Amino acid sequence: MVPAGGAGTRLWPLSRAALPKFLLDLTGTGRSLLQQTVDRLVPLVDDRVLVVTGAAHRDAVVRQLPQLPGARVVAEPAPRDSMAAIGLAAAMLEREDTGALLASFAADHVITDATAFAASVEEAVEVARSGLLVTIGIEPTHPATGFGYIRCGDVIEGRRSACHVEEFVEKPDVERAREYVADGRHRWNAGMFVVGAGVLLDLLAEHHPDLAAGLRDVAAHPERIDDVWPGLERIAIDHAVAEPAARAGRVAVVPGSFGWDDVGDFASLEEVLRAGPGAGGQGALAVLGDADTVLSTDSSGLVATAGDRMVAVVGVDDVVVVDTPDAVLVTTRSRAQEVKALVEQLRRRGRADLL
Amino acid sequence: MVPAGGAGTRLWPLSRAALPKFLLDLTGTGRSLLQQTVDRLVPLVDDRVLVVTGAAHRDAVVRQLPQLPGARVVAEPAPRDSMAAIGLAAAMLEREDTGALLASFAADHVITDATAFAASVEEAVEVARSGLLVTIGIEPTHPATGFGYIRCGDVIEGRRSACHVEEFVEKPDVERAREYVADGRHRWNAGMFVVGAGVLLDLLAEHHPDLAAGLRDVAAHPERIDDVWPGLERIAIDHAVAEPAARAGRVAVVPGSFGWDDVGDFASLEEVLRAGPGAGGQGALAVLGDADTVLSTDSSGLVATAGDRMVAVVGVDDVVVVDTPDAVLVTTRSRAQEVKALVEQLRRRGRADLL
Numbered sequence: 169m170v171p172a173g174g175a176g177t178r179l180w181p182l183s184r185a186a187l188p189k190f191l192l193d194l195t196g197t198g199r200s201l202l203q204q205t206v207d208r209l210v211p212l213v214d215d216r217v218l219v220v221t222g223a224a225h226r227d228a229v230v231r232q233l234p235q236l237p238g239a240r241v242v243a244e245p246a247p248r249d250s251m252a253a254i255g256l257a258a259a260m261l262e263r264e265d266t267g268a269l270l271a272s273f274a275a276d277h278v279i280t281d282a283t284a285f286a287a288s289v290e291e292a293v294e295v296a297r298s299g300l301l302v303t304i305g306i307e308p309t310h311p312a313t314g315f316g317y318i319r320c321g322d323v324i325e326g327r328r329s330a331c332h333v334e335e336f337v338e339k340p341d342v343e344r345a346r347e348y349v350a351d352g353r354h355r356w357n358a359g360m361f362v363v364g365a366g367v368l369l370d371l372l373a374e375h376h377p378d379l380a381a382g383l384r385d386v387a388a389h390p391e392r393i394d395d396v397w398p399g400l401e402r403i404a405i406d407h408a409v410a411e412p413a414a415r416a417g418r419v420a421v422v423p424g425s426f427g428w429d430d431v432g433d434f435a436s437l438e439e440v441l442r443a444g445p446g447a448g449g450q451g452a453l454a455v456l457g458d459a460d461t462v463l464s465t466d467s468s469g470l471v472a473t474a475g476d477r478m479v480a481v482v483g484v485d486d487v488v489v490v491d492t493p494d495a496v497l498v499t500t501r502s503r504a505q506e507v508k509a510l511v512e513q514l515r516r517r518g519r520a521d522l523l
Numbered sequence: 524m525v526p527a528g529g530a531g532t533r534l535w536p537l538s539r540a541a542l543p544k545f546l547l548d549l550t551g552t553g554r555s556l557l558q559q560t561v562d563r564l565v566p567l568v569d570d571r572v573l574v575v576t577g578a579a580h581r582d583a584v585v586r587q588l589p590q591l592p593g594a595r596v597v598a599e600p601a602p603r604d605s606m607a608a609i610g611l612a613a614a615m616l617e618r619e620d621t622g623a624l625l626a627s628f629a630a631d632h633v634i635t636d637a638t639a640f641a642a643s644v645e646e647a648v649e650v651a652r653s654g655l656l657v658t659i660g661i662e663p664t665h666p667a668t669g670f671g672y673i674r675c676g677d678v679i680e681g682r683r684s685a686c687h688v689e690e691f692v693e694k695p696d697v698e699r700a701r702e703y704v705a706d707g708r709h710r711w712n713a714g715m716f717v718v719g720a721g722v723l724l725d726l727l728a729e730h731h732p733d734l735a736a737g738l739r740d741v742a743a744h745p746e747r748i749d750d751v752w753p754g755l756e757r758i759a760i761d762h763a764v765a766e767p768a769a770r771a772g773r774v775a776v777v778p779g780s781f782g783w784d785d786v787g788d789f790a791s792l793e794e795v796l797r798a799g800p801g802a803g804g805q806g807a808l809a810v811l812g813d814a815d816t817v818l819s820t821d822s823s824g825l826v827a828t829a830g831d832r833m834v835a836v837v838g839v840d841d842v843v844v845v846d847t848p849d850a851v852l853v854t855t856r857s858r859a860q861e862v863k864a865l866v867e868q869l870r871r872r873g874r875a876d877l878l
Contacts, residue, residue: 477850478849491851496834499837
């Protein structure tokens, strides 16, 4: 299952409420992040893919995924965070097959090595059959401060590399991130889970019984979704299940040695474009969009262009220029995080038309 | 007379071949630089203003200056630099009145104090009556390297501040510019001349007899302009007349103590906007255009916007952002000079549509 939510406000003005990050082609390959996510899953599970998304985006998701039966795209009446979205998929699956395993992957991340990804998923499936909640933890390549980390404990008996999870740790400062990378015991938390559908709901029921019951109710009576959904607790799967289950020794982590990024902001997008195959570019300037509409001299950073006008950059380092039909953003890689605050400013100015 | 030529390529994409700098409102006052130039002259000479411009811009000039009789806008069949444009006006005036004085002011400069300007012109007129070629030299406020300088010699007998011109000096490096400002003997060359129409043409005839004869021919037989014009020598008035006449002791300089700028590039435009009354702005960011369509955080520099889309700038210092319907430019104040090379690149790419 693929929870397709989140606005990606730090990628404004590329990402908009009506066209969020997961619907965008951010890698210059012609496929949106959602499409690439599903492309990676189809070889593993055929069409047994379920996408849970906001009601406002259901039609766009269906259009982007013509290979998926329409019933496999479920619309949430309102956003209720990741636990409700993933839990609903688990509850639906549980009704079909109590012993079935559920795997969940975010719709808006980039993964560069599909073969290594598939191998990690297969190992996670094997471990999950033993009744554990399994996550895939990405081997960190640098002391990232924008991701949460997973601390590995003992290797699971009979496995080569899968470990018990000691703890999920929050986004660290750079000092601590360096320690995490150096000690070899930490993985990036990429929000990937493989777990028995019933196991997940039972874990949820231990700490959030109303939420678990509500989700099972909706799965049994889909017509009740509009009544039940608004009353569901709004909580992320990490807080609702993964962290308490880890404390109880019931979570495992399988290493993921593939390239991964959550494309959280323009600095991250620039790195993804540099690493990817679909990106044009001019020297030190990465270009998303038609590189023929970008003219640059002695500049580095990122230009994202809708291609309907010329974008010229002269002598600016680490710049971020995003040109869209109704808004232009100019910032730097190091200030990329602040784009979120800008979107807030626009909201306060009453410019919802631009969000 | 007002020679209205020059493309202003360092102000691309604001300034275009079809809409050059002098036709633009670059001060946020609602009046183009050409209109402001004429606005300053009308109180001094009523409608005795002649504009010489390129054939391609004649209609636009007439539209911008409805107060001027149509015959006062003369179209050059082809650009032949400032000597031909100013010389033609002199030749036309000479036919009306041999003793008449001609004053020439560029169409694309900014002047902030119209009263001080008028006082300088009046003094220049008095000095010019003695048969000298008179220029108005701006008292330098800083060691500018983008302007030529005028070195003052002895004060003219019977005058308080008008001096003989010792020499016109080229744009200096910053070291030399500092010396010029410190020694009190140098003025900025603003290309302003007041001179007897016949005096100017006679001076020209000494060094460039064919050019002088050609201009007098066109003034006598306006219908011949298309035949004569293409064969005229292409030379600036400084080289053709002012410099040789200065060496002969026949040029005077009257001090101009008003604010002046040739708005040669975006760094200069930013200063003009800061100093001017018509500019909106957000903190350290000067805005040309509708400031409501600019959103900025912790940035300094200049945003020029056509107002048809939102321009957001986050955390960039000394930035220059110019947003137009078909082109966006991002550079810095210190690289503003290089915009000219960019325009050259566009020409080589065959993008004349953007020039």
